[in-house]
Amino acid sequence: MSTPIKAVLAVFVAIVVVAAGYFLLKEEEKKVDSIVLGAAVSLTGKYATAGNHTKKGYDLAVARINEFGGVKVGGDTYKVKIIYYDDESTPARGAQLAERLIKQDKVKYLLGPYSSGLTKAIAPVTEKYKVPMVEGNGASTSLFKNGYKYLFAVLSTTQFYLKGAINLAAEQAKKAGRDPKTLKVAMAFENDPFSQDVRAGVVADVKRHGMKIVIDDKLPPEINDMSATLAKVKALKPDILLVSGHSKGAALVVRQVAAMKVSVPMLAITHCDSAKVIKKFKVKANFILCASQWDRSLSYRDNWFGTAEEYAQLFEKTYKYSPPYQAAESTAAVLTFADAFKRSGSLDPEKLRAALAATDMQTFYGNIRFDATGKNIAKPMVLYQIQGGKYKVVAPLKWATSKLIHPAPSWDKR
Amino acid sequence: MDNVLILFNQPVIFLQVVVDGILFGSILALVAYGMALVWGVMKVINIAQGEFVMLGGYVALKFADAGLSPLWAVPAATVILFCVGWILYWLVVHWVVDKDIFISLLATFGLSIFLQQIVNQIFSADVRTAESGLVSRSFLDDRLVVAEIKVLAFVLAAIVGGILWVFLVRSRLGQAIRATAQNSRAARLMGIDTNHVYAMTFGLNAAICGGAGALVAMTWVIHPYLGLSYLVRSFMIVVVAGLGNLPGVIVAGLGLGAAENFAGFVFGAEYQAAFIFSLLVVILVWRNWRLGRQRRYLK
Numbered sequence: 001m002s003t004p005i006k007a008v009l010a011v012f013v014a015i016v017v018v019a020a021g022y023f024l025l026k027e028e029e030k031k032v033d034s035i036v037l038g039a040a041v042s043l044t045g046k047y048a049t050a051g052n053h054t055k056k057g058y059d060l061a062v063a064r065i066n067e068f069g070g071v072k073v074g075g076d077t078y079k080v081k082i083i084y085y086d087d088e089s090t091p092a093r094g095a096q097l098a099e100r101l102i103k104q105d106k107v108k109y110l111l112g113p114y115s116s117g118l119t120k121a122i123a124p125v126t127e128k129y130k131v132p133m134v135e136g137n138g139a140s141t142s143l144f145k146n147g148y149k150y151l152f153a154v155l156s157t158t159q160f161y162l163k164g165a166i167n168l169a170a171e172q173a174k175k176a177g178r179d180p181k182t183l184k185v186a187m188a189f190e191n192d193p194f195s196q197d198v199r200a201g202v203v204a205d206v207k208r209h210g211m212k213i214v215i216d217d218k219l220p221p222e223i224n225d226m227s228a229t230l231a232k233v234k235a236l237k238p239d240i241l242l243v244s245g246h247s248k249g250a251a252l253v254v255r256q257v258a259a260m261k262v263s264v265p266m267l268a269i270t271h272c273d274s275a276k277v278i279k280k281f282k283v284k285a286n287f288i289l290c291a292s293q294w295d296r297s298l299s300y301r302d303n304w305f306g307t308a309e310e311y312a313q314l315f316e317k318t319y320k321y322s323p324p325y326q327a328a329e330s331t332a333a334v335l336t337f338a339d340a341f342k343r344s345g346s347l348d349p350e351k352l353r354a355a356l357a358a359t360d361m362q363t364f365y366g367n368i369r370f371d372a373t374g375k376n377i378a379k380p381m382v383l384y385q386i387q388g389g390k391y392k393v394v395a396p397l398k399w400a401t402s403k404l405i406h407p408a409p410s411w412d413k414r
Numbered sequence: 415m416d417n418v419l420i421l422f423n424q425p426v427i428f429l430q431v432v433v434d435g436i437l438f439g440s441i442l443a444l445v446a447y448g449m450a451l452v453w454g455v456m457k458v459i460n461i462a463q464g465e466f467v468m469l470g471g472y473v474a475l476k477f478a479d480a481g482l483s484p485l486w487a488v489p490a491a492t493v494i495l496f497c498v499g500w501i502l503y504w505l506v507v508h509w510v511v512d513k514d515i516f517i518s519l520l521a522t523f524g525l526s527i528f529l530q531q532i533v534n535q536i537f538s539a540d541v542r543t544a545e546s547g548l549v550s551r552s553f554l555d556d557r558l559v560v561a562e563i564k565v566l567a568f569v570l571a572a573i574v575g576g577i578l579w580v581f582l583v584r585s586r587l588g589q590a591i592r593a594t595a596q597n598s599r600a601a602r603l604m605g606i607d608t609n610h611v612y613a614m615t616f617g618l619n620a621a622i623c624g625g626a627g628a629l630v631a632m633t634w635v636i637h638p639y640l641g642l643s644y645l646v647r648s649f650m651i652v653v654v655a656g657l658g659n660l661p662g663v664i665v666a667g668l669g670l671g672a673a674e675n676f677a678g679f680v681f682g683a684e685y686q687a688a689f690i691f692s693l694l695v696v697i698l699v700w701r702n703w704r705l706g707r708q709r710r711y712l713k
Contacts (some may be wrong), residue, residue, distance in 0.1 A: 046539040046639060089539075191684055218684035222643045224634050228678025228686065234557070235420045235427040247541045251635045255543060259550050259561040259633075260434075280543050301684040410555055 021140055034079040035064070035071060037337065038107030040097035040122065042114050043060070045089025050274060050326050051114045054137055056319055057330025058082055058111055061338075064304050064314075071338045073180050074345045077379070080338070087113055091121035095179075098125040103268030108349050111333055113156050114326070114373045116158075117192050123151050132353045136329030139293075141197045144373035151374045152356050154332045154365065158202025161291040162242050164383040164395050165268035166205040172266075185266075186215035186238035188229050188253070190245035195219075198244045198270060214238050219245050226252050226343040230262050237385045243269045250275035258284035258411075273324055278389055287408035290367030290391065293325040294365050298382065298399050302363040304335055311364040332365035417680045426557045431675050437564035439570035439671020441633075444626040444665045445644050446651035447575060448619035454657050455595040455615045456511050458518040462502075463648055464641025466620045469529065470495055470627020471544075471636035474536060478544040481534040484632055485546055488570065491624035499620025503613045511612055512598075523696075526641060534638040546632035574622060575664055591615055595658070614640040650694050 005072035009126040039058060042051030055220045062080050065071060070079040070194070087094035092174070094113050101107040102125070110126050112119050112135020119138025123146070126133040132150045142152065170180040185206050189195040196218075196276055206213060214236045217229045230253075233241055235310065239307045241264040250271040256279065272278075272290035298314035315323035336359060341347075344355035360369045383395040385404055392402035421428045445467055452460050473494055474487035504526055510518040548562040583586035593601040594611045600609050630636060651670055655662035670690060677689035 022468065047536070048534065049538050049540050180420075188683065216683045217678075220684060220687055222640075222687075224630075224640060224643055224682065225438055226683070227438070228431065228675045229683050231427055231431050231434065231675075231679055232420070234430065235424050248635060248637065250542055251541045255635065258565075259559070261550055261552060261556055261559045263556075266513075275541060280545075410556075 007389070034081050035073075035341065036107055037080065037082045037104075037109050037111050037334070038098075038101035038105060039082055039092050039111040040085045040087040040113050040118075042089040042102065042118065043084075043086040045087075046297065047089040047114050047118075049091070050137070050324075051087075051322050052171050053326040054330045055084065055224075056279065057136070057323070058313075059302070059320060059322050060315060060327070061331040061334035063318075065334070065338055068304065070400050071341045073341045073347060076085045080334070080342075082111065085090045087118060089115075089116050089118075094118045095125050098122040098398065102126075102129045102131055106406040108347070109133075109337060109352065111337075112136060112138055112153075112184040114380035116143060119143055119151075121191075123148050126150050130349060130353075130403070132349055132356055134333045136324060136333040136357065137330075139197075140193050141200070142193060142376045142382075148374060150353060150402055152336065152359075152370050153375045153377060154336055154363075154368050154379075156379055158197035158206070160381045161198045161270050162202050162268055164246065164291065164381060165206050165242060165289050166202055166209065166211070168395050168404065168406075169266050170209045170211075172404070173239075178251075181210040181212075183209070183211045184214045184236065184238040184242060185211050186236065186241045187213065187231050188215070188219055188226065188241075188243045188245070188249075190221060190223075190249055191236075192221055192246075194246070195244040195249070195270075202242060211240075219249060223252070224299040225246075227260065230256055230260050233262050233264065234260070238264060240264065240266045240268070243267070244271070247271050247275040250277055251280065254281050254285050254288065261407075261411040263410035263412075266409065272384065272386070273391070274326070278391070280387060282389060283414075285386050286388065286414075287405055289394070290387050292384055292387065294324070294328045294377075294380050294392075295325075295382050295384070295393055295399075297393055297401050299365070300362055300364050300366050302335065302361075304338075305331075305364045308364045328365045332363045332368065335363050336361075336368055353388060421679070426554055430558050431679050432672055433558070434500060434562055434564075435672030436668050437560075437568050437671070438675065439668035440568040441626050441629060442644070442647050442651060442671055444571045444622055444669025445573060446648035446655075446663050447578065447660065448622040448668050449589075449648045450652045450655070450657060450660060452619045455591055455651060456507070456516065456612050458511060458522065459515070459649070460616075460619065461519060461522040462529060462641070463619075463623060464498065464644040465529040466528045466623035467627035467630060467644045468533065468636060468638060468641050470624030471542075471631035471640075472533060472627075473624065474544045474628035475537070475542050481644065484544040485566075487544070487628040487631075488625050491628040492621045495624025495627075496617045496621035498614050498624075500617035502620070503616040504537060507616055508612070513659055515636055517561030520665070526645075530638045530641065537638070539596075539638055541635050541637045542631070542633050544628075544631040547576065548632075549625060561633065562604040563629070563633050567626075567633060567649050569628065571664075574625065575660075576705065578618075578622075579660065587611070587614060587698065596663075647690075650690070654694065656699050 041054050066079045070077045085097040110133040114137045116138045134152045136154045139159045141159050173180045189199040254277045268289035270291045277285045296308050298308045301307045340355040344351045369375045369378035384391040385394045393399050394404040449463050468490040468565045474484040477593035478484045510514040510521045546563045550559050550561045552559050590606045590611050594608050655666040674690050678686040
């Protein structure tokens, strides 16, 4: 090789090295001025709808935080950004992606996926790498029985979903001069971790009041027809009917209770809003009680979004639909991180974890305070009743915007 | 045991369970009818059977979204799904129809996953329903309630079954279909265009399922992943009735619907499916035993 060519090559190499160094340094600089959160959410597959609510909730929080200048950690201010992956609604993929976020993308803080199942798959990974994860969409009680130290959930856990309905029924019975012990309860819960956890919570309270369980069906996940269970309800005439089976269970029960004219004084279910029962069934959905994590009429507030109602308005303006609670709790997860960063004064995951564990704050979504297992114990569930085609909060009494109509009129009187 | 007592003490509830079961069974009978047709004529077990039902349901949804009565979706879904079935035959099934049964199983399995995902992409995974505008009729002061839409499903199932039977017996194409089912090679030698027969059969099957699907959307719920439960039940019905026994398929379909509802009532929803599959085993064992006896007589 002749000398001039060597010289040209040497210069070339030098340029490449300098350029690479420059870009790398620049990359380093970029990293320093923003906090990167990672999230695997279901953008496709069977949880796609809820997964997208989750992502929008995260995005809205990030946009708001950055609009306000970012998060103050120690003396510096950082912008927040999120790296997303699509977990295709499959737990195995979710776990892989969590690993990828942590090992390849060097993400040090994770936001939760959608659903208890996916959270269950990801939690062991974040635990292994000691990466704090704040989630707003994994409610299953079983998540908090493994002694995980890096998992924090801002939502109420499953056992609280329908407890309110049982207590409400007991109150109503006492008011009417009836012993709650005489109440008959019928239950139909899907045979999956979420609904069975809801059931466990209910059963504890049913026992406490001494009520009698007359039907206890486990709906198979692939169920397309509930008429056998509902025929039993007709025959045994319980005072309370409780049903939980995600959106499908909600849509099925509302439709078939109306079609078969099954009259129960109280019907309480989960997932009314994600099943859009009011839009689908109109007047047929009246008087049903629905469990919800959050409602825009609640009186919580924070410095980022203001009141729950203001959050709802901003969400509507941005995404052109009213925020489901799945979006609100996702936003709250990001706010929890922001708050913990501020208090820890450091980007170190261990210090952040300690700060998260000491969280005690109010957001537009509700109060957030974690117990030793990482679940939020400061926020109660609310119970809606559908009245005149609208969701009205009827319990707990503190937030009730309407009075409970009880017993629900039978079908021949509607 | 308490639940059995209820059935005896409250005969109206007994009747309610039977009626609901039979009406659900009529939908299953339709789907199984299509499956038996394809299985008998083409020797293909169509795994995408449930997905055709699902597609029919989404046609009804589109009608409801457009402000039309979804009742019109029943004939529309039949026509649209016929075209879908016909096209899918030429695109996919045509290439595997004379091959080993595992190849066609795989191909239609792939088809079913493909259809699920396409629908999921277009309509999302939300659970949907279409309102037919029909009401429920009460008898015996509200103790027996029958939804008109379920009765309509039953009547339509009977009509479709009847038309199909006449079609297979009387029309030229029906004769060609039967000839192909008996012996496709001989049929080809007699100048029957068996590919045409296959395409029409597959289209016909999709059309029946589509009509059933539109009814499902108005009676129960639909979502992209509901296919499997219709597939396994229709498969079971065909197995119980035996291939080539179309009246048997109708009877087995209605019977299965009723049996399933009873099992749900007596044992609880969690044992509904377990019960009918145990029933399948019992029926197969019994039939085997009966056939064995017949063989002895022949000796």
